[in-house]
Amino acid sequence: MSQESLPFLPFVKPEIDEETIQGVADVLRSGWITTGPQNQKFEAALSEYFGGRPVRAYNSGTATLEIGLRIAGVGPGDEVITTPASWVATSNVIYEVGATPVFADIDPVTRNIDLDLVEKAITPRTKAIIPVYLAGLPVDMDRLYEIARAHQLRVIEDAAQAIGSTWKGKRIGAFGDIVSFSFHPNKNLTSIEGGALVLNNEEEATLATKYRLQGITRTGFDGMDCDVLGGKYNLTDVAARVGLGQIAHIERFNAQRRQLVRAYFERLEGGAAVKLGIGLPVADFENSNWHMFQITLPLERLKLDRAGFMEQLKLRGIGSGVHYPAIHLFTLYRERGFKPGMFPHAERFGATTVTLPLFTQMTEGDVARVCAAVNEICEQYGK
Numbered sequence: 001m002s003q004e005s006l007p008f009l010p011f012v013k014p015e016i017d018e019e020t021i022q023g024v025a026d027v028l029r030s031g032w033i034t035t036g037p038q039n040q041k042f043e044a045a046l047s048e049y050f051g052g053r054p055v056r057a058y059n060s061g062t063a064t065l066e067i068g069l070r071i072a073g074v075g076p077g078d079e080v081i082t083t084p085a086s087w088v089a090t091s092n093v094i095y096e097v098g099a100t101p102v103f104a105d106i107d108p109v110t111r112n113i114d115l116d117l118v119e120k121a122i123t124p125r126t127k128a129i130i131p132v133y134l135a136g137l138p139v140d141m142d143r144l145y146e147i148a149r150a151h152q153l154r155v156i157e158d159a160a161q162a163i164g165s166t167w168k169g170k171r172i173g174a175f176g177d178i179v180s181f182s183f184h185p186n187k188n189l190t191s192i193e194g195g196a197l198v199l200n201n202e203e204e205a206t207l208a209t210k211y212r213l214q215g216i217t218r219t220g221f222d223g224m225d226c227d228v229l230g231g232k233y234n235l236t237d238v239a240a241r242v243g244l245g246q247i248a249h250i251e252r253f254n255a256q257r258r259q260l261v262r263a264y265f266e267r268l269e270g271g272a273a274v275k276l277g278i279g280l281p282v283a284d285f286e287n288s289n290w291h292m293f294q295i296t297l298p299l300e301r302l303k304l305d306r307a308g309f310m311e312q313l314k315l316r317g318i319g320s321g322v323h324y325p326a327i328h329l330f331t332l333y334r335e336r337g338f339k340p341g342m343f344p345h346a347e348r349f350g351a352t353t354v355t356l357p358l359f360t361q362m363t364e365g366d367v368a369r370v371c372a373a374v375n376e377i378c379e380q381y382g383k
Contacts, residue, residue: 009366011319011357012186015253020245027241035213038237042244046196049247051174053198054205057240058212061160061182061195063233066093067211068178068197069128071204072154074099078127082158083113084327084346086132090158091327099127103328105343110282111294112139114345119147128154133162133172135323136188136291137284141167145176156180161291163189164254173198183243188257188289189250191243194235256360257290263364264293264356267371273378277301279352292323295374296352303381310354312381316373319357326350 027038039057046055058064074080076098082090084103091101104117111134118129129148131139138159148155157172159165160182165172173179183194199205207228210217215230235243246253265283268274277298282288297306304312310320326346328338340347356370 006317006369008317009319009357009362009369010359011321011355013359013361014185014190015249015360016190016242017245017249020242023241023245024238027237030237033238034236035234035240036237038240038244039235042191042235042240042247043196045244045247046198049173049250050171050179050198053174053200054202054208056197056199056205056208056212057191057235057243058195058197058233059235059239060193060233061180061184062089062093063212063231064180064182064195064197065089065130065156065158066096067208067233068156068180069093069097069099070211071199071207072128072156072178074127074154077125079123079125080128080130080156081118081121081126082130083132083134084343085111085113085134085324085349086158086327087160087324088327088330090130090132091333094130100125102126103338103343103346106345106349108345108349110137110139111135111349112137115140115143115147119151122147122151122153126151126153128156130156130158132158132160133165135281135294136162136165136289137282138162138165138167138172138287141172141176148177154178160184160195161187162289163187164250164289166287178204183239183246188253188291189243189246191235191239191246194239194243253360254289257358258285260358260362260364260367261285261290261293263367264358264371267368268295268374271371272375272382273371276378276382278374278378290358293356293358294323294353295356296349297354299352301383302378303383306352306354309377309381312377313370313373316376318370318373321355322353323355324350324353 043055078099079102080094081102085106094101104121107114155177157179162172179198181196183191211230212233215226215228279296313320
């Protein structure tokens with residue numbers, strides 16, 4: 001079969017089974033489509049998955065991060081240390097609560113925040129750390145919490161991409177401080193749009209519930225009060241029903257991803273692309289849920305730029321993505337004093353990374369097709 005006759009292979013595609021689709025139809029017919037019984041079931045299933053910790057569901061992983069910061073008491077005058085190699089929401093929410101983001105560069109091998117640099121960035125104004133588990137790979141959790149305890153800092157884990165990831169056999173979210181997950185359609189588990197916040201105790205969970213819907217507390221049939229400034233972040237029952245259908249399959253989803261990633265390594269290692277200098281992620285099959293498979297391009301050895309490389313993939317019927325440009329180089333951040341050269345590892349990664357297709361409906365034949373295309377492009381355009 002020629003490349004021209006093959007179907008287009010997107011870089012991501014959620015898998016939603018017929019039972020879930022039927023369940024959504026049932027929710028729509030029920031007349032209760034906003035936050036209600038399906039949301040409660042979803043939160044209960046997530047709580048069980050995370051070892052019984054309190055969980056609250058929201059309409060996005062951005063909302064969960066913001067509310068996590070508010071629950072941790074972060075506000076004006078505080079600093080929060082995070083990575084410049086993430087989706088911009090990670091640091092935007094720090095500004096949203098009135099605090100100041102302080103970036104620490106990444107480890108060029110793991111592509112996660114460098115914890116030694118985190119410790120060096122701590123000042124008397126530091127209130128919290130937001131580590132990001134890029135592509136589902138956790139940081140060294142022992143070291144992270146050792147730093148947090150030593151400096152009495154809160155940790156709001158940006159585990160948006162890490163559902164099903166582990167550290168020393170324990171699920172991310174089943175331990176630690178406040179942990180935020182995203183259920184966007186490109187995540188390993190989706191609720192169409194949505195997120196969840198894993199909390200330490202019922203007191204935090206009660207506050208999280210207030211922040212979710214205008215700060216309101218209801219009592220009895222007609223009692224209502226508002227004692228905090230909340231927002232409108234609730235998850236609909238339609239979305240919650242999708243999430244419920246997904247969580248039943250999360251272990252299979254992640255196992256299939258690991259299998260596909262093993263095929264990526266087998267097909268790429270020793271090939272023309274790697275010989276040219278294509279960078280591969282850390283081959284961690286113990287802790288990562290393999291949310292994404294990202295390569296880095298040796299642009300100095302290619303006759304085309306990243307956009308040209310991605311265009312060549314598209315001409316071969318293959319989708320790709322960029323996750324993520326260095327946050328501090330965006331206009332919003334330059335206007336606040338950030339400059340090129342401040343975080344060189346994040347800048348290089350942000351300028352050279354390409355996300356290749358990875359989703360559960362893919363076959364190892366699809367992986368072979370992607371790898372053949374990557375090698376072919378490198379052979380054709382390598383210097």
